[in-house]
Amino acid sequence: MSSKVLTPQAAQTLLAQGAVMVDIRSADEYAREHIVDAQNVPMEQLNTNGMPKSETNAVIFHCNSGNRTVINAGVLDNCATCEVYILEGGLAGWKKAGLPVVKDASQPLELQRQVQIGAGFMILLGVILGTTVSPSWYALSGFVGAGLMMAGITGFCGLARVLMKMPWNKKAVA
Incomplete structure (x- = not known):
């Protein structure tokens, strides 16, 4: 079976005929904003468990921009x-087609964006303090850069672990 690409309007028509919309983004991304009636089954779960059983003749997968979905098309076809x-x-x-979404601004930003904001802030702070206060502050930028590099290599991000424990992230839907 090979997946076909649908325009948002064609997808809406298919949904009206009983198709199921599946959002493959993470739970924190889904909690903040998602397509009305879309089910959240993160890509990691699809990789390990496959698709939950459902009585439908069609399933429409999506992510935020379409890139993750296209990259994982082979896996999704087999799900x-x-x-x-x-x-x-x-x-x-x-959203560009003007179709309905559910937004919950009370949900925290996606963890990946929080890491990007936090790391960027610390790197910028290290550069500013290194220039204006003492060159030893450049070490902060170096430390954060090394941490990001190790996160990319190992898949473990210490900053993400710290951010997950922050009070604003306790609201996220699991």
């Missing part, structure tokens, strides 16, 4: 026993 479709442009394409 379902029915017709498999990919939403063109993902959530961003759906």
